[in-house]
Amino acid sequence: xxxxxxxxxxxxxxxVESHGLAYHRSAHPDGLARPYWDESVHYVFTMDEVxxxxxxxxxxxxxxxxxxxxxxxxxxxxxxxxxxxxxAAVAESWRRRDPHVFGRFDLRYDGAxxxxxxxxxxxxxxxxxxxxxxxxxxxxxxxxxxxxxxSIHERLIDRWKAIGPGFPTGPTHFAWTNMDETGEEAMxxxxxxxxxxxAGLITAAIAMEDIGWDAINRRFVDMEHRVIRSLCKLYPxxxxxxxxxxxxxxxxxxxxxxxxPPWKMLLSNKALLAILWEMYPGHPNxxxxxxxxxxxxxxxxxKPLLGREGASMTxxxxxxxxxxxxxxxxxxxxxxxxxxxxxxxxxxxxxxxxAWMVEDESAGLGIRETAGLITDDTSxxxxxxxxx
Numbered sequence: 001x002x003x004x005x006x007x008x009x010x011x012x013x014x015x016v017e018s019h020g021l022a023y024h025r026s027a028h029p030d031g032l033a034r035p036y037w038d039e040s041v042h043y044v045f046t047m048d049e050v051x052x053x054x055x056x057x058x059x060x061x062x063x064x065x066x067x068x069x070x071x072x073x074x075x076x077x078x079x080x081x082x083x084x085x086x087x088a089a090v091a092e093s094w095r096r097r098d099p100h101v102f103g104r105f106d107l108r109y110d111g112a113x114x115x116x117x118x119x120x121x122x123x124x125x126x127x128x129x130x131x132x133x134x135x136x137x138x139x140x141x142x143x144x145x146x147x148x149x150x151s152i153h154e155r156l157i158d159r160w161k162a163i164g165p166g167f168p169t170g171p172t173h174f175a176w177t178n179m180d181e182t183g184e185e186a187m188x189x190x191x192x193x194x195x196x197x198x199a200g201l202i203t204a205a206i207a208m209e210d211i212g213w214d215a216i217n218r219r220f221v222d223m224e225h226r227v228i229r230s231l232c233k234l235y236p237x238x239x240x241x242x243x244x245x246x247x248x249x250x251x252x253x254x255x256x257x258x259x260x261p262p263w264k265m266l267l268s269n270k271a272l273l274a275i276l277w278e279m280y281p282g283h284p285n286x287x288x289x290x291x292x293x294x295x296x297x298x299x300x301x302x303k304p305l306l307g308r309e310g311a312s313m314t315x316x317x318x319x320x321x322x323x324x325x326x327x328x329x330x331x332x333x334x335x336x337x338x339x340x341x342x343x344x345x346x347x348x349x350x351x352x353x354x355a356w357m358v359e360d361e362s363a364g365l366g367i368r369e370t371a372g373l374i375t376d377d378t379s380x381x382x383x384x385x386x387x388x
Contacts, residue, residue: 131366
């Protein structure tokens with residue numbers, strides 16, 4: 001793994017917008033000199049390296065599924081702050097093996113040692129479009145003779161083909177929220193909808209805020225009063241269960257299909273990190289992590305169980321300049337304490353590898369860089385290629 005400079009395409013902004021990355025101008029806070037999509041640099045891997053990374057990612061996924069089974073069988077929902085009235089629904093969703101589609105691991109990797117799991121974004125993962133489509137077209141135009149760790153698009157279509165026939169009758173709805181002012185969520189849902197359509201599903205788009213409740217028939221409905229029987233959303237389950245319409249969603253289990261399903265609440269919660277360390281202590285792809293405090297870890301990061309975009313995190317380190325605290329309102333549900341290992345430094349920038357899973361197989365890679373110690377909404381997405 002190495003970082004290389006490359007000349008941006010003269011019309012790169014218009015090009016990425018034509019591929020659906022319409023939000024690249026709004027994805028960053030104002031005032032940043034570096035764009036969100038930055039093709040002036042990229043990372044290079046060897047095929048052997050990628051094959052090793054794929055194997056490690058799939059092992060992590062298997063371990064995560066075992067952790068879900070452990071939590072359900074031992075009724076450890078309180079560790080995840082799952083509301084009591086939702087715990088049975090989550091357990092039954094897992095026992096039914098409600099079908100899932102995708103997720104993204106965030107990993108530390110320095111090009112030498114094994115990857116280290118930082119978290120699993122398994123309910124509402126973003127940066128999908130840039131990982132799947134945008135960097136693929138970059139590769140074809142700039143390095144047409146090289147390859148890329150990227151079968152996301154094909155695997156998504158195959159996954160919809162596999163699970164679509166099992167959905168209830170009617171169109172599958174794809175719902176974004178109007179709270180997202182950048183447009184990222186709407187475009188990501190639009191891309192997912194396109195892959196479902198290519199798989200032969202009948203689909204419909206809707207904002208979460210426009211979903212209605214038919215009190216007579218006790219069903220969710222869209223703006224045309226069609227019953228919503230299957231729904232793909234990037235609206236977090238922890239928000240759903242806390243809102244009034246969450247009670248309706250609970251009562252509709254299991255007659256309504258959700259992507260992602262309720263059991264994914266256990267994989268998108270950072271309490272997972274502590275459960276994994278408990279189950280697999282010393283595993284080379286894990287960092288020590290605990291729910292009751294840092295214990296004997298001298299350098300650790302305190303992460304909210306349900307935090308987003310690096311908010312409400314605290315790094316505690318005896319080394320000068322490595323103690324950091326980020327702003328945010330997360331943490332009411334609790335925290336996990338994970339050993340802190342700084343992301344590796346490549347030319348002053350620190351990459352986090354976003355390794356994608358589709359169903360239970362490794363599907364691709366997206367990389368975001370930060371100049372600081374915590375990846376947040378100021379980070380830039382950079383492409384990658386496989387050479388040799």
